Amino acid sequence: MVLFPSEEWIKRFKEELNKNKEYEEAAKDWEGDFLFIITPDEGLDKEYVFYVDLWHGKCRDAYMVPSRDAKKADFVFEGPYSNWKKLIRGEIDPITGIMTRKFKLRGSLMRIMRYTKAASELVKTASRVPTEFK
Amino acid sequence: MWELTFPRTIVIGEGALDYLEQLKGRRALVITDKTICSLGITDQVLERLRRAGLEVRVFDGVKPEPTRRVVEEAVEIARSFEPDLIIGLGGGSCMDVAKATFALYERPDLTLDEIVPLMELGLRKKAKLINIPTTSGTGADVTWAVVITDEAEEFKMELASREVVADVAILDPRLPSTMPPRLTADTGLDALTHAIEAYTSKWHNDFSDALALWAIRAIFAYLPRAYRDGEDVEAREKLHNAATMAGLAFSNSQIGIAHAMGHALGALFKVPHGRSVAVFLPYTIEYNARVAAARYAEIADALGLGGQTAEEKAKALVEAIRRLLAEVGEPLKVAELGISRTDYEARLEALVDRAMSSTGTIASPREPGREDYERLFKHAYEGRHVDF
Numbered sequence: 001m002v003l004f005p006s007e008e009w010i011k012r013f014k015e016e017l018n019k020n021k022e023y024e025e026a027a028k029d030w031e032g033d034f035l036f037i038i039t040p041d042e043g044l045d046k047e048y049v050f051y052v053d054l055w056h057g058k059c060r061d062a063y064m065v066p067s068r069d070a071k072k073a074d075f076v077f078e079g080p081y082s083n084w085k086k087l088i089r090g091e092i093d094p095i096t097g098i099m100t101r102k103f104k105l106r107g108s109l110m111r112i113m114r115y116t117k118a119a120s121e122l123v124k125t126a127s128r129v130p131t132e133f134k
Numbered sequence: 135m136w137e138l139t140f141p142r143t144i145v146i147g148e149g150a151l152d153y154l155e156q157l158k159g160r161r162a163l164v165i166t167d168k169t170i171c172s173l174g175i176t177d178q179v180l181e182r183l184r185r186a187g188l189e190v191r192v193f194d195g196v197k198p199e200p201t202r203r204v205v206e207e208a209v210e211i212a213r214s215f216e217p218d219l220i221i222g223l224g225g226g227s228c229m230d231v232a233k234a235t236f237a238l239y240e241r242p243d244l245t246l247d248e249i250v251p252l253m254e255l256g257l258r259k260k261a262k263l264i265n266i267p268t269t270s271g272t273g274a275d276v277t278w279a280v281v282i283t284d285e286a287e288e289f290k291m292e293l294a295s296r297e298v299v300a301d302v303a304i305l306d307p308r309l310p311s312t313m314p315p316r317l318t319a320d321t322g323l324d325a326l327t328h329a330i331e332a333y334t335s336k337w338h339n340d341f342s343d344a345l346a347l348w349a350i351r352a353i354f355a356y357l358p359r360a361y362r363d364g365e366d367v368e369a370r371e372k373l374h375n376a377a378t379m380a381g382l383a384f385s386n387s388q389i390g391i392a393h394a395m396g397h398a399l400g401a402l403f404k405v406p407h408g409r410s411v412a413v414f415l416p417y418t419i420e421y422n423a424r425v426a427a428a429r430y431a432e433i434a435d436a437l438g439l440g441g442q443t444a445e446e447k448a449k450a451l452v453e454a455i456r457r458l459l460a461e462v463g464e465p466l467k468v469a470e471l472g473i474s475r476t477d478y479e480a481r482l483e484a485l486v487d488r489a490m491s492s493t494g495t496i497a498s499p500r501e502p503g504r505e506d507y508e509r510l511f512k513h514a515y516e517g518r519h520v521d522f
Contacts, residue, residue, distance in 0.1 A: 025504060026490065095496045096336065098252065101135050109250040110293070114491040120501065 001132040004088065005038050005048040005081075007064045009129060014052075014062035016125045023121035024057035030115055031055055032107070037068055037078035043134050044081035075107030085133055088126045094119045138341055138386045139296040141265075141276050141303045146375060148367075150306035151266070154182035159262075162188045163217035165208055165232040167196040170224045173312045175268055179223055191215050193235075196228045199283045199290075199400065199407075202246060205234045212239040222265040222300070225321070226272030226281070226407065229265045233280045233298040236263045249280060249293040257297040265300040268309040270360075270374040271321025271408055273328055273381015275303040283401060288484075290397045292493045299385070305378055307371035315361050318373075319462035320408030322357040325349065325377040326455075327411045331390035332383035334422060334429045336497040342387035345379045347436050352376035354437055354458065361462045391502060392418040394494030395510065398485045403473050413465050416452045417513055418498075420520035421506070423448040426499035467517030478515055485511050 002009045017023060036050040051071045053061040065071045077094070079087075083102045086092045095116055097103040105112065112119060145153040162183050170176055171194050183190050193208045212220065212235050220239070222232025237249050240257040249255070265275035280293040313321070326349075332338060333346040352372050359369035395418070396411030403410075423430055423445065431447035434440075439454055441447035456466060465471050468478065478485075486507045495501060502510060506522070513520050 022503060093496075099136075099337070105252070108247070109252060110247050110291075113250075113292070113493055113496070116493070116496045117490050117501070117503065 001130050004084070004131045004133055005044075005050070005064070009131065010050045010052070010062045010064055012129045013126060014059045016128050017059045017122065020121055020125050023118060023125060026121055027054065027057045027115060027118035029056065030118055032074040032111070035065075035068060035071065035073045035076045037076060038084050039078065039080050041080040042082045042085075075105065075112070077103060077105055079103035087123055088129075088131055090123070090127045094123050136337070136339055137296070138339075139278055139299050140382060140386075141300045143302045144276070144378065145302065145304045147305075147371070148307055150304050151178060151182060151309070153302070153304055154179060155185045157183070157186045157188065157219060159186075159188055159218040161215060161217040162190050162219040162221055163212055163215055164190060164192045164221045164223050165196060165235060166192065166194050166223040166228050168194050170194075170228070170268060175309060175312065176223065179221065179266065188219070191217070196224065196231045198227055199404070200227045200231050201283050201285050203285075205231055205238065205246060205282060208232075208235040209238045213242070216260070218261050220261050220263050222263070222275070223268065225267070225269040226274040229267065229272070229274035230280045230282060232263065232265065233274070233300075234282060234293070236261060237295065237298055246282060246291065246293060249295050249298065251278075251294050251296070253295065255295055255297045262301040263298070264302045264304065266304045266306070266309070267374070267378070269313055269317065269321040270310045270370070270377040271324040273325065273377055273384065275300060275305070276378055276381045277385035279385065281397070288401050289488060290401045292397070294493075303378065305374050307367065307374045310374050311364055311367075311370050313364065315364065316463070318361050318364065319357070319464055320406050320412075321377070322353055322360065322373055322408070322462070323412035323415075323459070323464060324408030325373075325380040326353045326357070326458075327392050327396075327415050328384040328389065329353065329376075329380035330415065330419070330433065331392060331494070332380065332387040333433060334426050334499055335384075335388040335390055336499060337388045339387060342383040346383035346387070347433065349376040349380040349383060350433055351436055353380075354454070357458065358461050388497035389494045390418065390498045391422070391489070391494055391510075394489040394492035394498075395485070395507070395514070397492055397494070398488035399468070401488060402481050402484055403471070403477075405471055405473075409464060409471070412459060413468055413471065414510075414514050416455050416459075416466075417510055417520050419448065419452050419455070421502070421510060421522075422498065422500045424500060429499065468511075468515040469517065475515070482508060482511060
């Protein structure tokens with residue numbers, strides 16, 4: 001089991017994503033990097049930030065960064081730890097999460113909405129990482 | 135949390151158009167098309183606006199499946215005329231152009247692509263938006279969706295912002311009586327598709343459910359009547375209200391994969407919107423029923439279609455829709471739209487690409503991947519029942 005959030009978790013996520021053919025197909029034209037921000041609640045004591053570089057159906061890089069200001073990205077996807085847990089467990093999907101204000105997105109929602117299948121596959125991939133929570 | 139958005143005012147019933155005489159303001163820009171003008175409907179609107187003491191100007195350059203260019207032309211007129219009322223008059227295309235014009239007139243710094251959900255646009259500093267539908271189908275009079283075709287990409291941009299929901303929607307049942315039977319059927323089935331997809335969307339809620347079910351019942355009851363006799367006043371009024379209710383339902387829930395596939399077909403083969411979504415509806419219900427039979431069964435129950443199990447009821451609904459399509463002379467399969475198999479298969483990948491990137495896919499009870507979409511398009515072309 002891999003602890004979420006952690007450097008090990010995001011590395012494992014990258015590996016799983018690069019094995020996901022459905023994602024590769026759905027995101028074949030996608031160009032854009034993300035900051036995933038996990039804000040503290042339910043036992044998480046501080047904010048965690050992942051940088052994820054997605055390019056033409058592959059994850060070129062993924063690692064933890066020390067703060068939200070440490071790295072710039074086209075998109076920022078941010079939500080509390082409790083909602084990230086639900087997302088990883090597959091209890092909510094990312095677009096519904098945005099529409100129901102469980103997550104905030106900065107960046108072009110128009111672009112994201114043209115890649116909804118890719119967004120869905122990203123989350124399915126996260127669910128495949130054997131995750132334990134704090 | 136789920137936010138519901140409705141127009142501030144909806145004016146219904148015979149004589150609703152007279153509401154225009156109460157408007158306060160200085161200048162009104164009417165956005166419409168040449169057909170509406172030739173039918174004398176624009177004159178009826180202008181007459182009432184003038185009685186309200188408004189200076190008026192008409193942009194009649196809207197065409198079916200409006201493009202970026204049409205919006206740019208309308209915005210240019212708005213910027214020079216500086217209206218404090220923008221009025222969308224016509225079918226969905228006219229009202230979509232009015233909504234887009236309203237947003238870009240208010241915010242000259244915006245581009246069309248920036249009309250997206252959850253982005254605060256800060257509209258209504260210069261004008262208010264009024265929509266007057268002359269067809270009974272699109273729901274564009276009350277929705278926050280704006281569909282504009284990107285010609286270069288052969289793609290229908292599904293733009294949306296709660297801030298482009300009209301301040302006032304005027305539903306005068308006399309206006310749709312000018313529609314010929316074919317348009318009555320196309321638009322009525324668009325409304326039916328909205329209502330059924332709103333009811334079965336993953337994002338459905340109590341409010342959208344109530345509006346959708348009522349609209350479905352009314353469309354089944356009154357569409358054949360309005361199709362047979364365009365002068366049937368009761369049928370026209372019920373259908374007109376049902377279309378707007380279906381619009382409110384899907385605007386506060388979501389469309390589904392019949393729309394995703396229909397938008398793709400419409401963009402690539404220039405099929406009228408209502409016909410292009412309705413032809414896919416039975417196939418998408420068969421596909422979705424594998425995971426959402428109970429929701430379709432509730433619709434079947436509301437229509438009194440019979441059946442014992444949820445699966446039987448969902449099948450009864452599909453058959454009832456096929457009967458309705460046949461009754462109003464609509465195609466039951468894509469092949470009947472006059473699209474050759476060679477052309478269709480040559481563009482199958484493009485159809486799937488567009489359907490995959492449609493907002494209709496997001497909240498479908500069952501989300502197809504590429505392979506399933508491809509099979510759905512093929513089944514719908516040949517009129518084969520969906521059994522996967």
